[in-house]
Amino acid sequence: MKSGLDIDTFAPRLSFFFNCHNDFFEEASKFRAARKLWHDLITERYSPKNPKSAMLRFHTQVAGVSLTAQQPLNNIARVTIQALAAVCGGTQSLHTNSFDEALGLPTEESATVALRTQQIIAEESGVASVVDPLGGSYFVEMLTEEIYQKSLEKILEIEKMGGSMKAIEAGYQQREIHETAWAHLTEVESGERKIVGINHGVLDDEEMPPLLKPDPELGIRQSEKLAKLREGRNSASADFSIGINFNGSEGY
Structure with a gap:
């Protein structure tokens, strides 16, 4: 913008990459809030003439960090929940991880299950037939507004620091990520946050699925x-x- 470019020359081509975790309603609301926040910021600050400039285009990948090496078949359920949340939140494209993500590269079987998960959501669930399937839900609308406001506060905080690059140089984003990761780890280790196969429903003896063996040659x-x-x-x-x-x- 500082170089004189018109917002409509590049904004319609911008795209974003999101991650999706296990909290179904929070994640779906996150995507809804992001779409509204992008629209409002672009519209209020730059007054685009092309409506596509204010449309948030984004891809979503399910959270590999949420997938466990223990009882890896449980990851099929986790991936399904995350993928469904992303679709309900309005993602335009989607990547579903394989259930053996925490163990190594996907086998043909695990990659096929990941693909079929997307296809079942798209073709059998009906959620892709509705623009905003969770719209109107009191809980979802409340969460969406809360995430919207807190995200806006973060944006304004970063702008006060001189912009995203200044914030990166100050270690702001990295610090936020580390603090969140540490809080999550502490909750899991204390048992406050239940992870099936890790601190809940643990099996003493479990069979591992066949893993991909790379060709040594x-x-x-x-x-x-x-x-x-x-x-x-x-x-x-x-x-x-x-x-x-x-x-x-x-x-x-």
Whole structure:
């Protein structure tokens, strides 16, 4: 904006990436609040002519940090709850993690289950047929407004610090993340926050699902392929191009 760009030249193309955790109503309300907050800030501050400038485009990924290595099949339920909350909150695209996320790379089976979870929500649940399926619920509307107001307070606080970059340099965002993570860990360790398979419903003896075993020859084959590429390329041209990219990225 400071360079003179009109808001409508780039705002419709902006997109955001959100994470979704287990608290269904809070997460759905979070997305609803984000959509309203973006609309209000863009409209009030920049008066766009294109209505798409004030529409929050966002992708959601379920929270890998919420998925457990213990009783990993329980993660199918967690992923489903999180994905459903994201859809009810209005996400435009979605990534569902595999149930073996905490154990390693997904197997074909676990990746298929993750995909089918999305497809069942989209094709069988009916929630994707409604623009705002939770709209009008007293609890959801109250949560949405509360998150909206607290988020706005955070934005204004960051602006008083000189903007997001100044806040990053001061360690503000990192500190907020660390404090939240520490509070969550403390609640789990004390038993205040129940996590099935961790501090509730624990099994002494459980079977692990089959895990993906990487091909040990893959790294060797890739190294040979890269060496062959380097042998056949124009070294001077490659060094020149690498230099351009390096110099162009300085300061970012």
